Amino acid sequence: xxxxxxxxxxxxxxxxxxxxxxxxxxxxxxxxxxxxxxxxxxxxxxxxxxxxxxxxxxxxxxxxxxxxxxxxxxxxxxxxxxxxxxxxxxxxxxxxxxxxxxxxxxxxxxxxxxxxxxxxxxxxxxxxxxxxxxxxxxxxxxxxxxxxxxxxxxxxxxxxxxxxxxxxxxxxxxxxxxxxxxxxxxxxxxxxxxxxxxxxxxxxxxxxxxxxxxxxxxxxxxxxxxxxxxxxxxxxxxxxxxxxxxxxxxxxxxxxxxxxxxxxxxxxxxxxxxxxxxxxxxxxxxxxxxxxxxxxxxxxxxxxxxxxxxxxxxxxxxxxxxxxxxxxxxxxxxxxxxxxxxxxxxxxxxxxxxxxxxxxxxxxxxxxxxxxxxxxxxxxxxxxxxxxxxxxxxxxxxxxxxxxxxxxxxxxxxxxxxxxxxxxxxxxxxxxxxxxxxxxxxxxxxxxxxxxxxxxxxxxxxxxxxxxxxxxxxxxxxxxxxxxxxxxxxxxxxxxxxxxxxxxxxxxxxxxxxxxxxxxxxxxxxxxxxxxxxxxxxxxxxxxxxxxxxxxxxxxxxxxxxxxxxxxxxxxxxxxxxxxxxxxxxxxxxxxxxxxxxxxxxxxxxxxxxxxxxxxxxxxxxxxxxxxxxxxxxxxxx
Amino acid sequence: xxxxxxxxxxxxxxxxxxxxxxxxxxxxxxxxxxxxxxxxxxxxxxxxxxxxxxxxxxxxxxxxxxxxxxxxxxxxxxxxxxxxxxxxxxxxxxxxxxxxxxxxxxxxxxxxxxxxxxxxxxxxxxxxxxxxxxxxxxxxxxxxxxxxxxxxxxxxxxxxxxxxxxxxxxxxxxxxxxxxxxxxxxxxxxxxxxxxxxxxxxxxxxxxxxxxxxxxxxxxxxxxxxxxxxxxxxxxxxxxxxxxxxxxxxxxxxxxxxxxxxxxxxxxxxxxxxxxxxxxxxxxxxxxxxxxxxxxxxxxxxxxxxxxxxxxxxxxxxxxxxxxxxxxxxxxxxxxx
Ligand SMILES: [Cu+2]
Numbered sequence: 013x014x015x016x017x018x019x020x021x022x023x024x025x026x027x028x029x030x031x032x033x034x035x036x037x038x039x040x041x042x043x044x045x046x047x048x049x050x051x052x053x054x055x056x057x058x059x060x061x062x063x064x065x066x067x068x069x070x071x072x073x074x075x076x077x078x079x080x081x082x083x084x085x086x087x088x089x090x091x092x093x094x095x096x097x098x099x100x101x102x103x104x105x106x107x108x109x110x111x112x113x114x115x116x117x118x119x120x121x122x123x124x125x126x127x128x129x130x131x132x133x134x135x136x137x138x139x140x141x142x143x144x145x146x147x148x149x150x151x152x153x154x155x156x157x158x159x160x161x162x163x164x165x166x167x168x169x170x171x172x173x174x175x176x177x178x179x180x181x182x183x184x185x186x187x188x189x190x191x192x193x194x195x196x197x198x199x200x201x202x203x204x205x206x207x208x209x210x211x212x213x214x215x216x217x218x219x220x221x222x223x224x225x226x227x228x229x230x231x232x233x234x235x236x237x238x239x240x241x242x243x244x245x246x247x248x249x250x251x252x253x254x255x256x257x258x259x260x261x262x263x264x265x266x267x268x269x270x271x272x273x274x275x276x277x278x279x280x281x282x283x284x285x286x287x288x289x290x291x292x293x294x295x296x297x298x299x300x301x302x303x304x305x306x307x308x309x310x311x312x313x314x315x316x317x318x319x320x321x322x323x324x325x326x327x328x329x330x331x332x333x334x335x336x337x338x339x340x341x342x343x344x345x346x347x348x349x350x351x352x353x354x355x356x357x358x359x360x361x362x363x364x365x366x367x368x369x370x371x372x373x374x375x376x377x378x379x380x381x382x383x384x385x386x387x388x389x390x391x392x393x394x395x396x397x398x399x400x401x402x403x404x405x406x407x408x409x410x411x412x413x414x415x416x417x418x419x420x421x422x423x424x425x426x427x428x429x430x431x432x433x434x435x436x437x438x439x440x441x442x443x444x445x446x447x448x449x450x451x452x453x454x455x456x457x458x459x460x461x462x463x464x465x466x467x468x469x470x471x472x473x474x475x476x477x478x479x480x481x482x483x484x485x486x487x488x489x490x491x492x493x494x495x496x497x498x499x500x501x502x503x504x505x506x507x508x509x510x511x512x513x514x515x516x517x518x519x520x521x522x523x524x525x526x527x528x529x530x531x532x533x534x535x536x537x538x539x540x541x542x543x544x545x546x547x548x549x550x551x552x553x554x555x556x557x558x559x560x561x562x563x564x565x566x567x568x569x570x571x572x573x574x575x576x577x578x579x580x581x582x583x584x585x586x587x588x589x590x591x592x593x594x595x596x597x598x599x600x601x602x603x604x605x606x607x608x609x610x611x612x613x614x615x616x617x618x619x620x621x622x623x624x625x626x627x628x629x630x631x632x633x634x635x636x637x638x639x640x641x642x643x644x645x646x647x648x649x650x
Numbered sequence: 651x652x653x654x655x656x657x658x659x660x661x662x663x664x665x666x667x668x669x670x671x672x673x674x675x676x677x678x679x680x681x682x683x684x685x686x687x688x689x690x691x692x693x694x695x696x697x698x699x700x701x702x703x704x705x706x707x708x709x710x711x712x713x714x715x716x717x718x719x720x721x722x723x724x725x726x727x728x729x730x731x732x733x734x735x736x737x738x739x740x741x742x743x744x745x746x747x748x749x750x751x752x753x754x755x756x757x758x759x760x761x762x763x764x765x766x767x768x769x770x771x772x773x774x775x776x777x778x779x780x781x782x783x784x785x786x787x788x789x790x791x792x793x794x795x796x797x798x799x800x801x802x803x804x805x806x807x808x809x810x811x812x813x814x815x816x817x818x819x820x821x822x823x824x825x826x827x828x829x830x831x832x833x834x835x836x837x838x839x840x841x842x843x844x845x846x847x848x849x850x851x852x853x854x855x856x857x858x859x860x861x862x863x864x865x866x867x868x869x870x871x872x873x874x875x876x877x878x879x880x881x882x883x884x885x886x887x888x889x890x891x892x893x894x895x896x897x898x899x900x901x902x903x904x905x906x907x908x909x910x911x912x913x914x915x916x917x918x919x920x921x922x923x924x925x926x927x928x929x930x931x932x933x934x935x936x937x938x939x940x941x942x943x944x945x946x947x948x949x950x951x952x953x954x955x956x957x958x959x960x961x962x963x964x965x966x967x968x969x970x971x972x973x974x975x976x977x978x979x980x981x982x983x984x985x986x987x
Binding site for chain 2 (some may be wrong): 094095096099167168172174175180265270271272305306307308310311312313314336337338340341344345348349352353355356359360362363364366367369370371372373374375376384387388391392395396398399402403404405406407408409410411412474475476477479480481482483484485486488489490491566
């Protein structure tokens, strides 16, 4: 198989070179094509859109998986999908939703919005930004190919050893998990570095740290979390890869290894990971609530402080996932107290949102509905979080449906509702058209109540003795009823999601173009056209207060003051190297999965060639002249 | 609009409570503990839910008020009065949660430490638990015998479990008696369970352990002390001799096919496997493999196709045995009491 792939690649390459495929005219045509523009782009806005679209695709995939799971659990003893097939589904559902839906959706929005919010023309490293995206996509595709070739991973998204070792998970499933996540993870780390640098270095004049919009602040802290949390995962995956591929014994008890080490490293990554997907959600909610309450954020400084504290504490609590491992009372109590502490800054945030709305003038657009729906929903997820931190009580809650309910309240009720609010809010900025409000309300009123119908009963499933990750349950009246209700709820969530997708299609076809500032916004992204030109700001804005645009509006100004005279703008040139490098890593990953080490080596060689070319490629970029800018800006106003 | 949502949630909650208090048949409920360990844990569950309901109520009240009171009304123009925050409010919602958390943290720490203390030697019944994909072995070191799937204990006495695993990580959970604890290969974890009254308490594996994780059920059967002593006596000196020709043939089939993996004491068998549940006194088991009622038909189903009933388990199918042999075998096994 591996050799076959190598030979076909080489033959295709040679064929292309010798048969005139490598011909100037042809190449030019390719370079002018629409698709070439997208796959070589280094524009943060286009990359943001790519992330959002990809995450939408995987959301459908993960969603179908969840529907199949709930169908299996509709009544006891169902034989629709059982045993190992069920384990594959639950593993892929969890992994997909966390790594290939939540993270890229948030990173996509960060990509699009953060440079606009800080008054920058792009991120600090546009090339690395493109590379991040293509690596994420390769990893995600690699992992999902497992369904077609050899069977999906089946050891849960946590992939605990020794279950994930060859002995108990033979077949390539877990190898797909290891390599898919490894490749996607490298992309994420690069992204973290990129955002930190961007936010530190590229703020517009006057945009001090304490004037950054909350979404930018949460992006900043999230990026710091990425920087420190993803490397432990990378190490862990590498160790597992060595165990599985080369017979190392890091996690195998028989060989003198220790399976609990996997759990530590996994949760040292895994707990910050959950804050990594909730902090940007907090940021989004802050923006949406403030805009549609027509009020500046209440307690801005304490919100920033709370964000930083949560980011810091997120690294101090990983053992609360491991209370039942038997680490001893000392470890358990310390981590229980640390976990409870997180409730304090989180509470601060909730009350600040409520008091931002207090005395405001709430405008219930769909975005605001989702943001407002987020608050009580997330609070439910938050308080059950404190309950599971109560160690002896957690001995009962742990690994049951109570926990499943808890983390779906934080991930769906938290991250997903916030991201939906953000999508409705920023959609006009990104695509130049408002999503239809009427369909939006349909989306909200089907999705959110059905969410509660699906997940609220699951608290009780746990209390009535149903462990998580089971394909069947005891037939008792309570378990039967609650499982049935939970499955029925999925129908409403599906209807809501379909309404949303329909909305996207209809808006794209029929939506009316909007101005740069359709919501009467407060922050810098609303000062440029929708969508913004490639260079974002013709002149960098001068920021004179927090909520920069609102500050000017309150002074009676319609526009930001410019911080520089109009002049030629330097732009980075697009590049196909990120895609090539990602393809290289993808091939290499696939080679390792198939145990075809020639293919793995070839992939790495392609990667290194890409890196080499990039290092010695002196690319000065290009300039957009003043004339052109004037031309473009005129076009935008009209 | 938002009002509708809240009243909907309310309706939802009340239906639940009706539903939950309405019926209780065969449920293994954390909320209805049958022993002191689970009872203590329920106290913390109640305390934490109480505090958390309070928090939720406060947030909901402010939330509902704000959402109704401050909606945009026709004719509203311009921006409302802006404000930046309020230090004393910030202090209030920092300090009150701290107090609530202290109220929760103190008993949590106390109980974590007290429940983490294992009983002194001699004050509790000791049971060594070994988990396998997908079954449980219970060894009674004081008495020197082993059983599988069903752990018998005396009521009113602490039972000290020392647990490990032979393959992957599992976790032992008997919701009505105590919370759960992992079993790690190569390590020993400990926990205490105790039952107030005689009865059968269902247990589950709660750590994903492979294809049949969902079916890795077991039982804890609590007896009055003298019944327990009788059971111990039976287990110590089992009589597994075949009593008639049918049973003789059954024992023969067993000896030829099964004892490479299983052990059966008291029948004078030469071999004794140690990779499958001990079958001594099998007639006392209430269920086969923790999932099927223990009777002749189910035994035949199990022997013919264990993979269908528990996917991925390590018992091969015995389809090649004749129906008659299987019937004799079942007769023999089920009469072992
Ligand atoms: Cu198990």
